[in-house]
Amino acid sequence: MQAVSKRQCINRAAKSAVAMALALLPFQAFADSFVQPKGVIELFTSQGCRSCPPADRAFEQLVRQGNIVALSYHVDYWNYLGWADTLGTPENTERQYAYAKTFGRSGVYTPQAVLNGRDHLKGTDATEINRRLEGMRSSGKGLVVPVKARQNGDQLAISVGSGIGKANVVVVYFREHQTVEMLKGENVGKSMDYWHSVTDVQTVGLWNGEPLDITLPARAISSDKSDGCAVLLQGADEEGNPSGIVGATVMMGRHNSLWLRKF
Template structure:
């Protein structure tokens, strides 16, 4: 079983500027880490995901899964939807099983999330290529509305969704049982929900969403992914992404 190592530093800061790429600047990529508090191989991957989140060059998201809960500790951040998303990626990649820590880069490639070199190489090899972020995503506020605007891609055809991913910016957890018993970790960008807010058809798109809905679902933070879809509704390549800038009213 592959597991993660969570960040062991106690954070005493307000997480904000470093977690978002500069306005109008495409991130280098998207890293989706599937992890578990019950996985003793995961803390190094969690720590690296936290580092990526703070640096802000990539959209870094941590999906806690629940299939290791039987080992003695119920992951406090896990959801069945997170587990289902990993299984959907597995089917999309044609693999037979899931594991932790697994990092999905740009929805295109999976690597062991604890192996930093593999994650870095995947990000850098895709950056500024057709396998990287080819869609600009700009997020702004207009009164009580969140406005998502995207660029188009000439000649693009296919099915793509505008996916909103809600996460907690920092969650301190003391693990009392299981493989990591006695350890305390601070998890960054742990996903608590996600859903499709609309479709992208290859053209410049403007989508308006009520802030009341965003602030209710995302007390911590939110990311926008433009993600192509494969046959059967399975997740495909992430074409563009952005972290939603936080409003003081959240």
């Protein structure tokens, strides 16, 4: 057995102490190399809308791009055309109408892409969506507050950094991928791939500009209804309607284990 000097013992003890100190740090320190996503796109779409398939394909491109928080909300107001959207919910429709109030609009449309909760456009052009998000980031209307999330045992640990203002901490649960064949309606005969289809939206906390830690059950991500979630730091107008998003991240379920999307 190799002899160990007194200096080696001291070095090993020091390293052990550092490792223990790092292990005891709050979880907001776990990713020093954290990079903000480019932005958030929320696509309001419908299986019963003939104009939506091009937007759904553009949205898939943005999901695969990997540096954008992408969420797809299927609405239910086109169901009367003959095909009830299998992913649509009244809650998704309510969120879109809430955005309409934020933007001062009298109605809604599909496919609508809402960018960072601040602007909207027809969601068929991935290049233009990227350009708009870049412009927001350059003008200070991007994701300026760090938001991190990780699995901590059987819990989902969310960490929000410091900044200016107040915002809600919103968790958006979604299914990563589903393929649906339309049997009726305007898109009859089409088989479409849908990505990051929202199943539930929950406000879990209020951020007031100071660092904030929130813990949730991790099992909610790997349930029958969802296998991933996004965490949004989102403001609201005086009536409580959603407005600017200043921070965001995504977590996905993989083989009953969570991993953080690398932006």
